[in-house]
Amino acid sequence: MDRADADARIRSLIEPFNKAQVAITDDTTFAGDLEFDSLTVMDFVAAIEDEFDIIISMNQQAEIETFGQLVDAVVTLRG
C-alpha cells in the first residue's frame, strides 16, 4: 500500500491519543515524546489493527519506537 496514505491514516488515528498535541514527525517516539503508557499502547495498537485489518504482535511492537517505523511496519504488514 501507499506509504503517504498509511501515514495520513495513522496520523488521524493518533489524534485522540496525542493529549499534549505533540507535533508528529517520523522521528516522534511513542514512549518518550508521546508518553504512551502500556494501556494507551494497547488501545492505539488496536485502533491501527482495526483500521488496516492487520495484527501487530507485541514482538513486532517491541521493534517499533517511532512514528516513521510504525508507518513502515503497517505498509509492510499490508503487503
Next chain:
Amino acid sequence: MTDAVLTPDQPSARAGTGIDLLAKFDPVIQMRASLLDGGQEDPFNLVMERVLSPTRAICNGRDTILLGTYNYMGMTFDPDVIAAGQAAMEEFGTGTTGSRVLNGTYSGHKACEAALRDFYAMDHAMVFSTGYQANLGIISTLAGKGDYVILDIDSHASIWDGCKMGDAEVVPFRHNDVDALEKRLRRVPEGAGKLVVLEGVYSMLGDVAPLREMVAVSKAHGAMVLVDEAHSMGFIGAHGRGVAEEQGVLDQVDFVIGTFSKSVGTIGGFCVSNHPKFEVLRLVCRPYVFTAALPPAVVACSTAAIRKLADGADKRAHLWRNSRRLHEGLRALGFALGTPEAQSAIIAVIMPDLERGAMMWEALLKEGLYVNLARPPATPANMTLLRCSLCADHSDADVDVILGMFRRAGEQVGLLSR
C-alpha cells in the same frame, strides 16, 4: 531474616564500580521510601508470627482476621489433610531431591495426579512444583516460534512469562472483550498455530470471563484453548471444577491450568487435559523437567485436599453466601468495588490512590483485619486495590465484624463520611 529485609534500600552511588545494574530500580526504592517516610506500616513486609486457623493469625503482634489469603476452602488446617502429610513425611522423608523425570516421582505424585484426573474427569494430569511453573511450562512448550498466543491483557505474570519463554508471537486483547478476541483470531496468518489463553477468575478485580462465548469463538477459528482456573477451583461450578464448568464449556477446553496454593491449601501447580498426546509434555517441558519434584508431604496433603474438595458442595454454598453478603455490605457503606456483584470469592475495593490505599490498609490492620494491598503494575488500569478474599471458614458473624472494621477504618482515613 536479616536487617536487610526489614530496612528499605537506599538509592546511592557506589564508588569504584561501573554501571550499577540495580540503578534501574531506583524509582521503586523511592516509591517505597516515600510511603514509609510518613510512618506508614510497610504493606509489603507483614510477618505472620502465628497462624491460628485458616481465618486467624497473629500479624505484627496483633490478633487478626485473615481476609487476604487464597485459602478459599479452609483446607490448611483440615485434620485429614494434616494427617496425610504427616504420614507421608514419616514414610517417604522430607523431600524428593530430584526431577519428576528422574528420581522425583514417588507413588504420592502418581496418587495426586490420579486425584486430579478424578476431580476434573479428564484423561491426563501433570503436577508441577508451583502454579507459576505450570503456566510457564505449558504455555512455553505449546506455543513456540511462529505460533500465536492470543491472551487477555490482564493475564497473570506467569502467563506473560510463559509467552516470552516460548518465543511465540504474542497478541493481547482488551480485558474480557469477545469481539476484540474474535478480530485478532481472524487476522492470524493462515497456517499458524493458535493458542488462546484465558483465566476463569481474574484475581485483581475478582471478575469472571465470558468463557462460553470466548471458547466458542476460539474453536470456530481453529485455536486451542487454555484456561487458568487458579481462583475458581473448589468453589465455582457444580463440582468445583471452575468457571468453564459453570458456563458449560469445560469439555471444549484443551488445557486447564490450576494451582495447589489456593483452595487446595498447599503449594504446587498442575495441568489437566484430554489431549491424546498430552503425556509427551513430561519429556519436553523444561519447567517440569529441570526442577525438583514436590516433597512427599505436600503431594499427600494435596491429594487428601483435592478428594475433599470434590465433596465440598455445602462449603461452596456457604462461601457464595458470605461473598455476596460482604460485597453488598461494602457497597452499602459506599466503597467502590471491582465488580457490580460478587462474581467470585475475591472482592476488590478500589482506592483513590496508593497513599490512601496504604493508609486504609494500615487502619484495617490496626482494627485487626488483613487484606491485600495491590498496586501497579500488578493491577489493571493502574488502580490501587484493597483485595478481600473470603474463606469458607469465615462465619456469618465474621462478615459482620469485617464490615464494622471497614466502616471505622474508612471514616478514620476519610474515605467515608462520618
